Amino acid sequence: MAKQLNFDLPVRAALGREDFFVSPANALALGLVDSWPNWTSGKLVISGPAGSGKSHLVHVWAKVSGARIVAAADLTEADVPDLARTPVAVEDVHLIPDDPAAQTALFHLHNLTLAEGNTLLLTGIGAPPQWGLSLPDLLSRMQGAPVAVMDDPDDMLLMAVMAKQFGDRQLMPSPDTMAYLVKHMDRSFSAAALVVKALDNVSLSEKRPITRALAKRVLEGE
Template identity: 25%
Template structure:
């Protein structure tokens, strides 16, 4: 196996971003397709997923990378927000990886050099039968690509919308994430977080991170009074 060249960007994967703790809800077909693509069990090598912030796009892309790396292969996760200060040439030779995951490509749209670099990457991925997973906040035709040829490439492969979970599934997702951290959290506490905080799952997960750290530091259990204190809720 050829070892990929080190990029001027290092993004650590979240340890808890795994397929087995992702609550699929209405996204079961998407989840199955990502697992098959990661395991090289799918005829399709490219997948584009889109959805609102907080739906779990970043979780799924990182889960793909984890699964590929567990098989002894190479994967790279690149959030567009951390690419913008770099030269688009960072996309060159990415096909040396077995799987490339690029998050939030909507942030690259309207920037000619980045659009061209992504266009050429799509072509190389298809020619070499490597695997590519892309995420964005909108469908391919609505994401804002100004390069017509890129617009057509974004439609290659599989395209899925990542649907938001209902409140019950969000509670399941919070519970699964807490368990992955080794946290003991009652259903009452999780329901309190959902009722009094944001219903955006990304924000809820960030709050759980904050509470995890505060609990470790203070050596206290996650109770409703403690959560109010840490998060500044009345």
């Protein structure tokens, strides 16, 4: 059977507070975010594996606090004075261990934001000592921040995360398909994202609904 060509269409992620599924794996992180603006030292680090919902929590906080969001790799010293005027979130700090300019910019952003009486939220995979930062002054500032850890998913969270990812793609697998996936796939947020994308691609190319049989094929690597 001829397969339909498919394209990587943009996925519209739902990032509202009402879209964030709370479980024991992320409840502490959510609680610490909700405790704003009463953060110790005016800053907080959210640490967790890829796909665990760090960026979602950042957007939840930004809506409440009026913060701006910037990727650590995009930071420049020229941006610092403007960004420090409001609360600010810096995402994926673990990606800049080999970028001295970005580390220097983050160091100055940290200092100026707090000096202006604003708050700073940072995210990364692993705790700050694992980020490989080479600027000693920046590393000491990061190690001085409270850390909200997002753990690996339990069954309910993994199913909720996948349901959200399918929903972002406007797909709705049956409940038995979801249960099958959670039982048989690798138990990680990154695996969930890969499985959802693969099922979306196969479903689109073959013009088939996402069923348990299709899920079995994808997980077995056909």
